[in-house]
Amino acid sequence: MSTWIEIGGDAFTFSAAHAGIHGGQMEPLHGHTFAVTASLLGSRDRAGMIVDFHLVKRGLRAAIEPLRRRTLMPAEPVAGTCHIEDGQIIVECGDRWYSFPQDDVALLPIPNTTTEALAGYLLGRLLPYLKDSAGLERVELTLAEAADTRASVTADHGEGLW
Numbered sequence: 364m365s366t367w368i369e370i371g372g373d374a375f376t377f378s379a380a381h382a383g384i385h386g387g388q389m390e391p392l393h394g395h396t397f398a399v400t401a402s403l404l405g406s407r408d409r410a411g412m413i414v415d416f417h418l419v420k421r422g423l424r425a426a427i428e429p430l431r432r433r434t435l436m437p438a439e440p441v442a443g444t445c446h447i448e449d450g451q452i453i454v455e456c457g458d459r460w461y462s463f464p465q466d467d468v469a470l471l472p473i474p475n476t477t478t479e480a481l482a483g484y485l486l487g488r489l490l491p492y493l494k495d496s497a498g499l500e501r502v503e504l505t506l507a508e509a510a511d512t513r514a515s516v517t518a519d520h521g522e523g524l525w
């Protein structure tokens with residue numbers, strides 16, 4: 364028998380700005396209210412739990428907090444450049460460039476702020492919280508960018524990710 368638990372959704376949203384890079388061109392800066400959901404598959408322990416909801420909530424909150432009300436930018440963009448100069452983050456790509464106060468930006472170790480790449484980044488931040496969860500077999504993180512667009516990434520126990 365498999366058991367899933369799901370944590371997140373409307374209670375785990377954050378607003379952030381981004382400008383994706385598509386075909387070598389950066390799109391106009393715009394914002395989303397992203398929603399994050401984690402689904403965990405595994406076997407129940409003697410107390411009837413896969414993983415305590417509280418632990419998953421703590422991991423999700425820690426993952427999303429640095430992104431809340433920030434502009435999300437790739438540290439090493441797939442096209443163009445990103446560098447820090449006099450406390451500003453300067454991003455240029457295609458026919459656009461932006462300069463942001465450094466504190467307003469979450470500079471991320473992903474090549475592009477697609478929903479898929481952001482979901483993978485958030486899953487990587489969540490997994491360390493789950494490393495002592497013995498019965499856990501699979502973790503899936505879904506990031507919704509809008510009502511009609513979302514991306515999911517999974518990590519399996521055999522991959523040694525937690």
Ligand SMILES: Nc1nc2c(c(=O)[nH]1)N=C([C@H](O)[C@H](O)COP(=O)(O)OP(=O)(O)OP(=O)(O)O)CN2
Binds near residue numbers: 390512
């Ligand atoms: N596979 C992906 N494709 C696209 C992504 C993405 O993250 N992964 N992102 C974008 C854009 O950044 C944009 O934020 C989303 O585009 P879209 O869903 O088309 O939203 P719009 O509001 O621009 O369009 P509507 O058709 O009005 O909904 C593009 N592709």
